Amino acid sequence: MSKLVVEGGARLQGTVGVMGAKNAVLKEMVSALLAPGRHRLTNVPGILDVTLMCEVLGHIGCRVEQGDHELWLVVPDQLLPEAPIELVRQMRASIVVLGPLLARCGEARVALPGGDDLGARPIDMHLNGLEAMGVDFELVHGELVGRVDGRLKGTEVELPFPSVGATENLLFAGVLAEGDTVIVNAAREPEIEDLITQLAEMGADISGGGTSLVTVHGVEKLAPAEHHVVPDRLEAGTYATAAAITAGDVTVTGCTPEHLRMELRKLSEAGCEVEQGNGWLRVRGPERPTPVDFATLPFPGFHTDMHPQMVAVLSIAAGTSVITENLYDARFRYVGELARMGADITTEAQHAVIRGVEQLSGCPVLAPDIRAGAALVMAGLRAEGITEVADASHIDRGYEEFPERLRALGARIERG
Ligand code: EPU
Numbered sequence: 285m286s287k288l289v290v291e292g293g294a295r296l297q298g299t300v301g302v303m304g305a306k307n308a309v310l311k312e313m314v315s316a317l318l319a320p321g322r323h324r325l326t327n328v329p330g331i332l333d334v335t336l337m338c339e340v341l342g343h344i345g346c347r348v349e350q351g352d353h354e355l356w357l358v359v360p361d362q363l364l365p366e367a368p369i370e371l372v373r374q375m376r377a378s379i380v381v382l383g384p385l386l387a388r389c390g391e392a393r394v395a396l397p398g399g400d401d402l403g404a405r406p407i408d409m410h411l412n413g414l415e416a417m418g419v420d421f422e423l424v425h426g427e428l429v430g431r432v433d434g435r436l437k438g439t440e441v442e443l444p445f446p447s448v449g450a451t452e453n454l455l456f457a458g459v460l461a462e463g464d465t466v467i468v469n470a471a472r473e474p475e476i477e478d479l480i481t482q483l484a485e486m487g488a489d490i491s492g493g494g495t496s497l498v499t500v501h502g503v504e505k506l507a508p509a510e511h512h513v514v515p516d517r518l519e520a521g522t523y524a525t526a527a528a529i530t531a532g533d534v535t536v537t538g539c540t541p542e543h544l545r546m547e548l549r550k551l552s553e554a555g556c557e558v559e560q561g562n563g564w565l566r567v568r569g570p571e572r573p574t575p576v577d578f579a580t581l582p583f584p585g586f587h588t589d590m591h592p593q594m595v596a597v598l599s600i601a602a603g604t605s606v607i608t609e610n611l612y613d614a615r616f617r618y619v620g621e622l623a624r625m626g627a628d629i630t631t632e633a634q635h636a637v638i639r640g641v642e643q644l645s646g647c648p649v650l651a652p653d654i655r656a657g658a659a660l661v662m663a664g665l666r667a668e669g670i671t672e673v674a675d676a677s678h679i680d681r682g683y684e685e686f687p688e689r690l691r692a693l694g695a696r697i698e699r700g
Contacts, residue, residue, distance in 0.1 A: 286677040287700035288687055290664030292646055295569075296532035296693040302520045302539050303329035303353065304513025306682045308475035310377045311452050312482050312511060313337050316357040317344065317384035318459060319486055321508035323357040328513060330684040332677065336375040340367055344381065359508070363388055369395035369426065376400055379407055380449060382430060383456025386419055392430045396423065401653040403613035409450035413441040417457050417465065438463035438502050446471040446496065446582045452479060458500030459488040470498040473583040474543045478514035485509035517543040518589050519683060520565065522658050524548065525593040526690065527567040528556050529600065529666045534693060535566040546586045547594070550578050554597060575603035575640060580610050592618050592659035599627035600666055601640035609634045618656030621649040625663055625671065646671035654682040661686070665695055672700060 304327035314337070316323040328334060330353065338348045338355075344365070347358040365385040372378045372395040385392035397407065411421055411428075418437045419430045438461045443450055451471040458465030470476070472494055480493035486509045489501040520539035527534035528551050541548065541560035548565065552558045555570035575598060580588040588611040598605040599622055609615045616631045623629060624647050628639040646669035651657030657679040664671030673679075676699070679686050687697045 285674055286680070288661060288673040288676040288679070289698050289700040290646070290661055290671045290673065291696035292644070292665055292667040292669060292671065294530065294665065294694045294696055296526050296530045296534050296665070296690070296695055298693045299535040299537055300523050300689050300693055301537045302516050302523070303327060303684050305475050305478070305516040305518070306331055306333055307448070308478045309334060309513045310337050311380055311475070311479050312513060313341060313355065313357060314380050314384055315456060315479065315482060315486070316346070316359050316508070317341070317363065317381065317388060318456065319506040319508050320359050320361045323359065323508040324510040325355045325357070326353065326510070326512045327515070328353050328355050329516065332681040333375055333377070336371070337377070340371045340375070340378050340381065343367065343371060344385070365389040365391050366393040367395060372397050376405070377449070379410065380452050380456065382410065382414065383453040386414065386430055386432055387436055387457055387460040390432050390434070394428050396426055396428050401617065402615055407449070409443050409445070409447045410453045413443070413450055413454045414457055416441050417461060436461035438465040438500070440466040440468060442468040443470065445469070448473055448476065451476055451498070455479065455483065455490070455498070455500060458502060459483055459490070459506065461500070461502040463502055465500040465502065467498040467500070469496055471582060472496060474514055474517065474540070482509065482511040485511055515539045518587065518655070520544060521547050521587070521590045522593050522683070524551060524565065524567040525590070525597050525662055526665060526693070528554060528569040528573060528597045529662050531569045531571050532693070533566070533568045535564060537564045539563065539565060541565040546584060547590050550576050550586060550594065554601065573597055573601040573640070575601040575605040577606045579608035588612060588615065589655045591615060592656045593662055595629070595636065595638060596622065596659040596662040598638045598640060599629065599663065600642070600644060601638070603640055605638045605640070607636050607638065609636070617652045618659060621652070621660055622663055624649055625667055627663070643668055645669055648672040648674065651675045651678045654678050658683065658686070661690070661697070665690070
């Protein structure tokens with residue numbers, strides 16, 4: 285079992301560069317399925333989830349060649365339109381192959397992902413939207429089997445919630461559909477905007493990217509393209525919280541600070557000095573943070589995937605913070621681990637009350653998911669003594685060389 289061993293007490297200082305966004309690159313790998321030929325992606329992070337997505341695409345029939353932070357995806361004319369449970373179980377995001385496979389092959393067999401460590405995570409909006417575009421689904425022995433007669437049909441789909449994954453599946457379905465697909469209440473995340481840029485580079489005709497109303501004018505075919513992945517705002521934001529919790533001084537390069545406006549605002553309310561420029565941001569942490577309240581919301585609200593790291597910061601604040609988690613029903617699972625380190629946090633439904641303590645104390649903890657794993661490492665950086673974070677492979681799913689990058693900033697952290 286992978287483990288990270290952190291010795292607390294160091295103030296992090298220096299500069300760290302971030303790579304392309306996990307939640308963009310995974311979908312941009314999948315969008316290659318829409319056009320046979322050789323695609324190229326650059327600024328690709330060296331993370332476990334990219335390796336897992338290479339396996340999914342390999343199963344479907346693609347050849348993947350990897351370079352230094354680059355990927356070439358060679359997509360054949362004939363695809364095997366399926367993603368079996370072994371692959372979907374390892375990576376839930378595999379569900380977005382539904383759209384491209386239906387568009388290219390007229391059928392898709394994808395294992396139903398089920399819930400995970402963050403909660404139930406249904407996919408009803410993906411399925412309702414695709415059904416409105418002409419797909420018939422049946423569930424056969426745990427596998428979703430989707431079929432469409434001829435081309436998918438463009439239509440208006442109104443999402444009850446701006447789901448990232450549902451917006452992506454509808455974009456994928458819409459680009460090769462007959463007529464216009466209008467997504468009302470579409471997700472506005474920067475990763476979606478970047479995916480729309482990539483699809484446009486492939487020849488898709490999409491307007492309204494980055495807004496709640498996206499219109500896709502279906503085209504007959506797409507061509508392979510070259511695309512540079514948008515920077516990972518969550519990786520950048522995590523290093524910003526590392527500065528905040530250690531009273532450190534960290535500059536993050538290769539990032540887009542405008543994609544972290546709400547999170548940086550909350551860090552400044554917590555007493556951090558935040559500076560930013562084109563492609564960089566600098567955070568200087570206070571000796572002890574000021575309490576702040578926040579609620580997670582879709583972009584441009586406070587990102588749910590920055591919630592655990594921010595709670596780690598607030599766990600040592602001089603006062604009480606109240607936070608609300610609006611996206612996931614089981615995101616608070618890491619709170620018990622932080623409590624083992626001395627944090628004083630009470631949860632009730634989707635709310636948490638964090639009474640800041642003066643000192644955390646290191647102990648063995650378990651990382652339940654990627655972001656909670658990062659948050660426990662953050663807490664370990666500030667805690668007195670040694671924190672051992674078990675199940676650290678979760679962190680490798682989303683952060684390239686996390687302990688190595690932290691060490692370059694002065695952290696005492698080793699793989700155990
Ligand atoms: N939802 C439904 N029905 C649906 C779809 C979503 O009820 O059909 C609910 C989900 O259960 C969840 C909420 O809507 O409670 C948000 O789900 P969304 O579809 O927006 O998220 P996702 O596409 O499953 C992506 C990221 C997550 C990130 C969310 C929100 C990827 C691979 N994953 O998930 O990232 O938290 O958007 O921004 O892009 C992470 O990186 O650690 C991570 C979990």
